[in-house]
Amino acid sequence: MHDSLTAETIELLQTMIRNQCVNDGTAASGHETRNADVLRQFLGGAGFDVQQYEPTPGRATLVARIEGTDPHSRSLCLMGHTDVVPVNEAGWTRDPFGGELVDGEVWGRGAVDMLNLTASMAVAFRHLARSGFRPNGDLVYVAVADEESGSAHGMQWMADHERDAIMADYVLTESGGLHSGPKEQPYIGITVGEKGVAWRRLRVRGTPGHGSAPFKADNALMTAAAVIQRIGDYRPSPRFHELWRTRVESLGVDEQMQAALLDPARIDEFLDTLPLSGPGAQLHACTHTTFSCNTIGAGGPAPASTLRW
Ligand SMILES: [Zn+2]
Numbered sequence: 001m002h003d004s005l006t007a008e009t010i011e012l013l014q015t016m017i018r019n020q021c022v023n024d025g026t027a028a029s030g031h032e033t034r035n036a037d038v039l040r041q042f043l044g045g046a047g048f049d050v051q052q053y054e055p056t057p058g059r060a061t062l063v064a065r066i067e068g069t070d071p072h073s074r075s076l077c078l079m080g081h082t083d084v085v086p087v088n089e090a091g092w093t094r095d096p097f098g099g100e101l102v103d104g105e106v107w108g109r110g111a112v113d114m115l116n117l118t119a120s121m122a123v124a125f126r127h128l129a130r131s132g133f134r135p136n137g138d139l140v141y142v143a144v145a146d147e148e149s150g151s152a153h154g155m156q157w158m159a160d161h162e163r164d165a166i167m168a169d170y171v172l173t174e175s176g177g178l179h180s181g182p183k184e185q186p187y188i189g190i191t192v193g194e195k196g197v198a199w200r201r202l203r204v205r206g207t208p209g210h211g212s213a214p215f216k217a218d219n220a221l222m223t224a225a226a227v228i229q230r231i232g233d234y235r236p237s238p239r240f241h242e243l244w245r246t247r248v249e250s251l252g253v254d255e256q257m258q259a260a261l262l263d264p265a266r267i268d269e270f271l272d273t274l275p276l277s278g279p280g281a282q283l284h285a286c287t288h289t290t291f292s293c294n295t296i297g298a299g300g301p302a303p304a305s306t307l308r309w
Pocket of ligand 1: 147
C-alpha cells in the first residue's frame with residue numbers, strides 16, 4: 001500500500017513540476033490553473049466536494065473538503081502552494097522542469113518548495129477519503145496559487161472573498177515533515193512565528209548624455225551601484241524577538257554557544273565565526289532586519305521585486 005501511495009506522489013509531483021507554474025511576480029505569470037486542473041482530476045470522483053476559484057485568469061486555487069461528523073470539532077487544513085519561483089537555468093545540472101527521477105530523488109523546480117508536499121498532501125487526502133475516513137472536524141485540502149509573490153491572486157484573495165472555504169482551526173503547510181536533529185533523536189520543528197516582508201522598489205534616474213564624454217555625468221547605473229553597495233554594507237543591530245530565547249534553547253547547542261547567541265553584544269561576532277554559512281544566515285535573519293537586493297531592470301518598468309526584507 002505504501003509503495004503505491006509513494007508512486008502516486010512521485011507521479012503527481014513530476015506532473016506538477018513539468019507544468020512550469022512559474023510565478024515571476026506579474027499577474028500574467030504563474031498559470032497555476034494547470035496544476036489546479038491536475039489536482040482536481042486526481043482528487044475527482046473520490047466522493048467529496050472540490051471547488052476551484054480563479055480570481056485572475058490562469059491562477060486557480062483549489063479547495064477540497066471531507067466533512068467532519070461533528071460541526072463543533074476542530075478542523076484541519078492541509079495546504080500547499082502550486083506555483084514555483086523562476087529559474088536561472090545556468091545554475092542547474094538537470095532540466096529544472098524535467099521532473100526526472102534519479103536515484104530515488106525527483107529533480108526540478110518545486111521538488112522541495114513545495115510541490116512535494118502539495119502532491120503528498122493530495123495523495124494522503126484522497127487516500128483517506130477513499131478508505132472511508134470520516135474525521136470529527138472537517139479535513140480541508142487547499143492547493144493555493146500565487147504564494148511566491150504576495151498572494152494577491154491566491155491566498156489574499158481567498159481570505160478577502162472566500163474566507164469560509166479556507167477557514168480552519170489548524171493548518172499544516174510548508175516545511176512540514178522536514179526532520180531535524182541527530183539520527184537517534186529526530187524531531188520535526190513547529191513554526192511559532194513568521195518574519196514579515198516589506199517589498200520595496202527603488203527607482204534611480206539619471207540624465208541622458210553621450211557615452212563618449214562621461215566626465216561628471218549623471219549616470220543612473222553608477223548611482224544605483226552606489227545605493228546597492230550601501231544597502232549591502234549596512235549592518236543593522238541585532239533585535240531579539242521574545243521567541244528567540246526558546247529558539248536558541250531548542251537548538252541543542254552547548255551553553256557557551258547559547259550565551260553568545262543570546263547576547264546582543266556578541267551575536268554578530270559569533271555568527272561571523274560559524275564554519276557553515278547556511279545555519280549562520282538563518283540565525284542572522286532571525287535576529288536582524290535583513291536587506292536583500294534581488295533584481296534590477298533598466299529602461300522600463302522594473303520587475304515586481306527589487307528588494308526583499
Ligand atoms: Zn514555498
